[in-house]
Amino acid sequence: xxxxxxxxxxxxxxxxxxxxxxxxxxxxxxxxxxxxxxxxxxxxxxxxxxxxxxxxxxxxxxxxxxxxxxxxxxxxxxxxxxxxxxxxxxxxxxxxxxxxxxxxxxxxxxxxxxxxxxxxxxxxxxxxxxxxxxxxxxxxxxxxxxxxxxxxxxxxxxxxxxxxxxxxxxxxxxxxxxxxxxxxxxxxxxxxxxxxxxxxxxxxxxxxxxxxxxxxxxxxxxxxxxxxxxxxxxxxxxxxxxxxxxxxxxxxxxxxxxxxxxxxxxxxxxxxxxxxxxxxxxxxxxxxxxxxxxxxxxxxxxxxxxxxxxxxxxxxxxxxxxxxxxxxxxxxxxxxxxxxxxxxxxxxxxxxxxxxxxxxxxxxxxxxxxxxxxxxxxxxxxxxxxxxxxxxxxxxxxxxxxxxxxxxxxxxxxxxxxxxxxxxxxxxxxxxxxxxxxxxxxxxxxxxxxxxxxxxxxxxxxxxxxxxxxxxxxxxxxxxxxxxxxxxxxxxxxxxxxxxxxxxxxxxxxxxxxxxxxxxxxxxxxxxxx
Amino acid sequence: xxxxxxxxxxxxxxxxxxxxxxxxxxxxxxxxxxxxxxxxxxxxxxxxxxxxxxxxxxxxxxxxxxxxxxxxxxxxxxxxxxxxxxxxxxxxxxxxxxxxxxxxxxxxxxxxxxxxxxxxxxxxxxxxxxxxxxxxxxxxxxxxxxxxxxxxxxxxxxxxxxxxxxxxxxxxxxxxxxxxxxxxxxxxxxxxxxxxxxxxxxxxxxxxxxxxxxxxxxxxxxxxxxxxxxxxxxxxxxxxxxxxxxxxxxxxxxxxxxxxxxxxxxxxxxxxxxxxxxxxxxxxxxxxxxxxxxxxxxxxx
Numbered sequence: 001x002x003x004x005x006x007x008x009x010x011x012x013x014x015x016x017x018x019x020x021x022x023x024x025x026x027x028x029x030x031x032x033x034x035x036x037x038x039x040x041x042x043x044x045x046x047x048x049x050x051x052x053x054x055x056x057x058x059x060x061x062x063x064x065x066x067x068x069x070x071x072x073x074x075x076x077x078x079x080x081x082x083x084x085x086x087x088x089x090x091x092x093x094x095x096x097x098x099x100x101x102x103x104x105x106x107x108x109x110x111x112x113x114x115x116x117x118x119x120x121x122x123x124x125x126x127x128x129x130x131x132x133x134x135x136x137x138x139x140x141x142x143x144x145x146x147x148x149x150x151x152x153x154x155x156x157x158x159x160x161x162x163x164x165x166x167x168x169x170x171x172x173x174x175x176x177x178x179x180x181x182x183x184x185x186x187x188x189x190x191x192x193x194x195x196x197x198x199x200x201x202x203x204x205x206x207x208x209x210x211x212x213x214x215x216x217x218x219x220x221x222x223x224x225x226x227x228x229x230x231x232x233x234x235x236x237x238x239x240x241x242x243x244x245x246x247x248x249x250x251x252x253x254x255x256x257x258x259x260x261x262x263x264x265x266x267x268x269x270x271x272x273x274x275x276x277x278x279x280x281x282x283x284x285x286x287x288x289x290x291x292x293x294x295x296x297x298x299x300x301x302x303x304x305x306x307x308x309x310x311x312x313x314x315x316x317x318x319x320x321x322x323x324x325x326x327x328x329x330x331x332x333x334x335x336x337x338x339x340x341x342x343x344x345x346x347x348x349x350x351x352x353x354x355x356x357x358x359x360x361x362x363x364x365x366x367x368x369x370x371x372x373x374x375x376x377x378x379x380x381x382x383x384x385x386x387x388x389x390x391x392x393x394x395x396x397x398x399x400x401x402x403x404x405x406x407x408x409x410x411x412x413x414x415x416x417x418x419x420x421x422x423x424x425x426x427x428x429x430x431x432x433x434x435x436x437x438x439x440x441x442x443x444x445x446x447x448x449x450x451x452x453x454x455x456x457x458x459x460x461x462x463x464x465x466x467x468x469x470x471x472x473x474x475x476x477x478x479x480x481x482x483x484x485x486x487x488x489x490x491x492x493x494x495x496x497x498x499x500x501x502x503x504x505x506x507x508x509x510x511x512x513x514x515x516x517x518x519x520x521x522x523x524x525x526x527x528x529x530x
Numbered sequence: 531x532x533x534x535x536x537x538x539x540x541x542x543x544x545x546x547x548x549x550x551x552x553x554x555x556x557x558x559x560x561x562x563x564x565x566x567x568x569x570x571x572x573x574x575x576x577x578x579x580x581x582x583x584x585x586x587x588x589x590x591x592x593x594x595x596x597x598x599x600x601x602x603x604x605x606x607x608x609x610x611x612x613x614x615x616x617x618x619x620x621x622x623x624x625x626x627x628x629x630x631x632x633x634x635x636x637x638x639x640x641x642x643x644x645x646x647x648x649x650x651x652x653x654x655x656x657x658x659x660x661x662x663x664x665x666x667x668x669x670x671x672x673x674x675x676x677x678x679x680x681x682x683x684x685x686x687x688x689x690x691x692x693x694x695x696x697x698x699x700x701x702x703x704x705x706x707x708x709x710x711x712x713x714x715x716x717x718x719x720x721x722x723x724x725x726x727x728x729x730x731x732x733x734x735x736x737x738x739x740x741x742x743x744x745x746x747x748x749x750x751x752x753x754x755x756x757x758x759x760x761x762x763x764x765x766x767x768x769x770x771x772x773x774x775x776x777x778x779x780x781x782x783x784x785x786x787x788x789x790x791x792x793x794x795x796x797x798x799x800x801x802x803x804x805x806x807x808x809x810x811x812x813x814x815x816x817x818x819x820x821x822x823x824x825x826x827x828x829x830x831x
Contacts, residue, residue, distance in 0.1 A: 015544065016544065020544075021544075023544075023546060023549050024544030024545055024546055024549070025544050026541055026542055026543065026544050026545075027541075104539075105538075105539045105541065106539065106541045108619040108622075108623070109619060109620075109623055110541050110542055111542050111545060111547070111548060111599070112548075112623075114544070114545075114548045114549070115547075115548030115549075115551065115552065118548050118549040118552045119552050119555070121552070122552050122553065122555060122556035122559075125556060126556070126559060126560065129560070138574065138577070139567065139571065139574065140571070152680075155680065156570075156680060157570070158570050158571055159563055159564075159567050159570065159571065159574070162562075162563040162566070162567075163560070163563055166559035166560075166562070166563065169559070170552075170555060170556075170559070176627075176630050179626070179630075180623050180626040180627055180630070181623075183622065183623075183626050184619045184622045184623045184626065187622050188615070188618050188619050188622055189539070189619075214626055214629050214630045214633065215629075215630075215633050216633065217630070217633075218630050218631070218633035218634035218636075218637065219633055219634070219636065219637040219640070221634060221637070222634050222635075222636075222637025222638055222641075223637060225771075226637075226638075226641060226767075226771065229760065229767070229771065231569065231570070232566045232569050233760050233761075234759075234760055234761035235760050235761065235766070235767035235770075235771065236674055236679070236684075236761070236763050236764065236766075236767055237641060237645075237767050239674075239679050239684075240649070240653060240674070240675070240677065241674055241675065241676055241677030241678065241679050241684045241763075242673065242674035242679070242684065242686070242761075242762075242763035242764055242767065243645055243649060243650045243653060243672045243673065243674030243675070243763045243764030243765075244645060244649060244674070244763075244764055244767070245644070245645070245648070245649035245652075248641060248644045248645070248648075248649060251640075251644065252637060252640065252641065255640075521541070524538065
């Protein structure tokens with residue numbers, strides 16, 4: 001890719017300052033910054049919730065909280081991490097980077113973009129408000145059903161469930177708006193000459209994510225709406241007495257829930273190859289193969305949902321179908337892994353923090369994927385279902401595969417966004433602390449699950465004590481080492497060594513042709529891609 | 531694509547509409563939760579009145595801000611800020627939005643098929659020696675076998691299913707005709723024939739309103755004479771959720787059509803530049819298509 005005309009006019013740089021700038025902005029960089037900041041804050045909120053959980057699980061018996069509050073923390077932790085930390089982080093990157101990467105003046109629907117962000121703080125309030133209300137004697141706290149809202153428990157629950165339902169509605173609207181915006185931007189705003197097959201991989205990852213969101217988020221909205229009418233308007237969707245079925249909720253929920261996993265991961269799979277090629281100093285291997293694999297994974301993710309509840313009861317042909325289709329996803333995923341490794345093969349690699357995170361990510365996410373294959377096996381799953389093995393598995397995919405990937409992206413693009421280099425030593429320290437304590441937290445949980453410890457319980461049998469203790473201590477190290485991350489980001493925003501326009505020696509793509517930080521309005525005139 | 535390189539994409543100035551609408555949504559949602567909190571916890575009955583007021587205020591904020599936001603867009607449109615490039619964005623965005631709406635309806639159709647094909651027959655198919663639902667036949671339409679729901683006994687009432695060939699058939703005719711009239715109005719716009727445009731839109735609005743009146747009458751009949759309510763088990767739940775959400779979309783569509791009609795009477799839109807019109811027309815066709823699905827699977831089969 002080479003560029004011929006790169007021109008930016010500094011027109012309309014007059015924008016309101018102070019709080020009004022952030023409330024009213026239509027600028028994709030401002031909105032991206034808000035998304036990323038919100039995501040970081042909610043990451044810390046959700047993280048401190050789970051530290052409460054790990055403190056309770058430090059030893060057997062009930063020490064710190066009653067089981068109901070324990071359940072509330074678990075459910076809200078998951079909802080916050082998925083909807084308020086991971087998804088906004090990916091959307092934040094999309095807002096910041098997609099227009100820069102495809103040479104667009106801005107996102108295609110800027111005001112809608114603003115609304116997409118400003119739906120998030122109200123939903124965060126809805127998620128956490130029940131805790132505060134309970135302090136004042138109103139209601140009995142947040143939803144205690146886990147993030148999956150399974151009826152009949154969710155129909156019996158108190159106002160916390162209603163709050164979570166509406167939080168999910170607002171978060172859903174936000175995601176759909178964000179997706180519409182990204183689809184329109186990618187279809188209509190690419191620089192002249194940038195065909196779809198020349199689009200940066202990150203844009204591809206997000207394009208498929210956006211389609212998945214549009215297909216599945218409304219189904220979740222429908223499912224929780226049925227829950228709401230079951231709770232308050234006397235319908236019987238999830239009640240056998242009226243001809244309904246609680247398992248139908250599981251089908252509807254996971255029809256959304258499984259693609260959601262890929263919604264969280266596809267944007268990461270988009271920029272990981274870009275980081276790899278930058279620090280391997282050679283073009284990414286198998287661009288087309290990766291694009292087709294991403295499409296295949298996106299399409300297959302919609303048709304495998306029932307593997308989340310093999311034990312709930314299904315006809316055997318259905319079990320077999322969902323088992324084989326789930327396992328089949330590992331084929332395109334294996335293609336991706338091959339391409340990632342081949343990109344590094346014989347490259348002249350260097351290991352700055354983003355690359356460290358990326359290489360660590362490949363290994364850890366690989367463990368997450370392989371343990372997923374174990375869980376996809378119907379017979380084996382009968383033992384592992386709802387055990388700590390599942391908890392460890394999805395933290396390998398969503399913490400390692402999701403959040404550590406996002407962190408790689410943060411270190412990779414932070415110099416471009418702020419114009420300053422981050423502190424490399426602190427970054428590397430953050431990586432090693434995160435990687436080691438993450439493994440120490442979750443490897444014991446694999447064994448706990450294999451030994452039979454169920455998830456979502458505040459108390460456990462004595463035989464699980466040692467591994468839980470190791471896991472809890474490591475979880476606190478993991479949580480506290482994120483403070484280094486926060487400090488590093490804040491100090492980078494405030495100052496530091498000036499970053500060059502290209503930032504990284506091997507970086508290629510339109511975003512690196514702009515200054516660091518880019519002007520308020522980039523690409524007022526589109527570059528031409530050859 | 532290449533034609534864009536010299537164009538300038540209009541990035542609208544910032545506005546407080548989105549963030550205010552979000553605040554309105556927050557008030558609406560939490561107000562609703564407070565107003566129904568007594569369902570799950572009798573001690574919270576005192577929240578009902580403040581909750582209702584929060585809902586009203588939230589809804590008012592949302593309606594007012596939507597109006598202001600859209601009128602800002604209309605002003606930007608008639609002052610010529612939006613050219614071909616922006617127009618294409620709106621079109622793709624509208625298509626994506628309609629796809630998401632289809633997915634929303636798919637959830638309720640999915641629930642209908644699941645209950646009809648899987649859960650209701652399954653409840654009738656237990657081993658006769660052990661079944662808790664002895665005389666339950668599992669035929670459709672079904673209000674379920676009855677039983678205890680959250681501590682209270684639920685006995686399915688006798689319901690008359692909504693037949694397809696009375697009001698619903700008339701409604702089908704109304705909506706299909708309205709699809710034709712809006713296309714006719716579009717032809718008028720393309721030929722720069724204002725009269726045809728306005729008359730076509732007026733007929734569409736009238737047909738949409740007639741549909742809504744018929745639908746309201748049907749609901750009245752269902753509740754008063756047919757024993758068919760939201761609480762009538764599987765059939766009642768799917769019937770009212772599907773037709774209810776569809777009716778809500780028809781209402782929105784009719785309001786949108788009225789706005790477009792008023793704008794046409796004011797002389798907005800030209801043969802070349804009329805995304806506002808087409809967006810509403812697409813939305814109306816989408817509502818139409820969903821109705822056909824409803825007519826076939828909810829009323830007819």
